[in-house]
Amino acid sequence: MSQLYPLKFNPIFKEKLWGGQKIKTILGKDLGDLDNCGETWELSGVPGNTSIVSEGVLKGHQLTNLISEYKADLVGSSIYQQFGAEFPLLIKFIDAAKDLSIQVHPDDKLAQKRHNCPGKAEMWYVVQADQAASLINGFKKDSNKEEYLTHLESGQLTSLLHREEVKEGDAFYLPAGRVHTIGKGLLIAEVQQTSDVTYRIYDFDRIDKGGKKRELHTELALDAIDFSKPEQLKSKYETVLNEAIPIVSTPYFSTNKFILDQPKTINRSELDCFKIYIAVGGSGKIGGETIKFGEVILVPACMKQYNIEPDGELELLETYIEL
Incomplete structure (x- = not known):
């Protein structure tokens, strides 16, 4: 293999x-x-x-x-x-x-x-x-x-x-x-x-x-509709540089945002799951693979630690599942 x-x-x-x-x-x-x-x-x-x-x-x-x-x-x-x-x-x-x-x-x-x-x-x-x-x-x-x-x-x-x-x-x-x-x-x-x-x-x-x-x-x-008024509409999150910013946490998936202007080492040793990255701004590399605005990368579960390197500034959504 x-x-x-x-x-x-x-x-x-x-x-x-x-x-x-x-x-x-x-x-x-x-x-x-x-x-x-x-x-x-x-x-x-x-x-x-x-x-x-x-x-x-x-x-x-x-x-x-x-x-x-x-x-x-x-x-x-x-x-x-x-x-x-x-x-x-x-x-x-x-x-x-x-x-x-x-x-x-x-x-x-x-x-x-x-x-x-x-x-x-x-x-x-x-x-x-x-x-x-x-x-x-x-x-x-x-x-x-x-x-x-x-x-x-x-x-x-x-x-x-x-x-x-x-x-x-x-x-x-x-x-x-x-x-x-x-x-x-x-x-x-x-x-x-x-x-x-x-x-x-x-x-x-x-x-x-x-x-x-x-x-x-x-x-x-x-039979599918929930007729109640939603308790929460828009997700509230703070804009912080070079840190994982939680946006959504659900039984089905969790999503964070990263705004990176310097290299960052990601350590997901506690997570038994793949990681998905969606580039919503800028470009860079994830685990050595290039990613640019509008692209998506799937990081395998076996990769517990890897580097993200922005070209200038890189905005990413990070998604995974916590069972």
């Missing part, structure tokens, strides 16, 4: 009805023949959309095959015991040139029952925001099924929902059950459970390329 090292992967590009050009113009990725790109799946074990290593001696290998081969050395023993060869997180960049549909994701219990897959808790980090760009994040006040359906059927759903303007660096945790949407003008880095189950609630009466309205999942969504 080849020795493991920090792994980079080929992005998987997804054209969307609401997608734009920022994946190309801001993140510098080649869209090929696509008219737009709504999402890049940067690190994925979703069947049919498995990431492929882009550099080094393992170039061309699929992520799930590598997990089967390296097991705990790649993902950690507790992660491997729970998830096997399925990679438990999905990392994306999302470019919303138009509002996404208002939607909700089921939790683990409901998703397993209906779709035989995990639920979908997620977090958003705002990489770039146009002026006055906004998003929807839950209900303004505690609601219920009856009030919700009345507003949905009368076209007044948005009056029940919390919308707020956002800016670069804002971060949000969205547990399963939270009604939400990303508004136009936002470029988002997303960390989520490995699940592609979305219940579309309202799509602003849009027409797709085939001249049809997209399917809505009104009945499926009803």
Whole structure:
């Protein structure tokens, strides 16, 4: 077996009805023949959309095959015991040139029952925001099924929902059950459970390329929605140089931010898990592998200590799972 090292992967590009050009113009990725790109799946074990290593001696290998081969050395023993060869997180960049549909994701219990897959808790980090760009994040006040359906059927759903303007660096945790949407003008880095189950609630009466309205999942969504007002909306964190800044800590993943202007040694000897780094500003090296704005690196669980070296200044999101 080849020795493991920090792994980079080929992005998987997804054209969307609401997608734009920022994946190309801001993140510098080649869209090929696509008219737009709504999402890049940067690190994925979703069947049919498995990431492929882009550099080094393992170039061309699929992520799930590598997990089967390296097991705990790649993902950690507790992660491997729970998830096997399925990679438990999905990392994306999302470019919303138009509002996404208002939607909700089921939790683990409901998703397993209906779709035989995990639920979908997620977090958003705002990489770039146009002026006055906004998003929807839950209900303004505690609601219920009856009030919700009345507003949905009368076209007044948005009056029940919390919308707020956002800016670069804002971060949000969205547990399963939270009604939400990303508004136009936002470029988002997303960390989520490995699940592609979305219940579309309202799509602003849009027409797709085939001249049809997209399917809505009104009945499926009803049992998935948490009608209570969220206790916390935006994640609160302090800006500190050269230290791990906690942003999100959940049963599904934890995410820190680093703003580095000098080399830093990372020691994760207590953590039995891989580490994912998303570059949200600048460039540098992680464990000797280059990373630049818009790229993602997977550091294997067996690498407990390694150096991060910024070129000037480097901003990273660091994600892992603590079981």
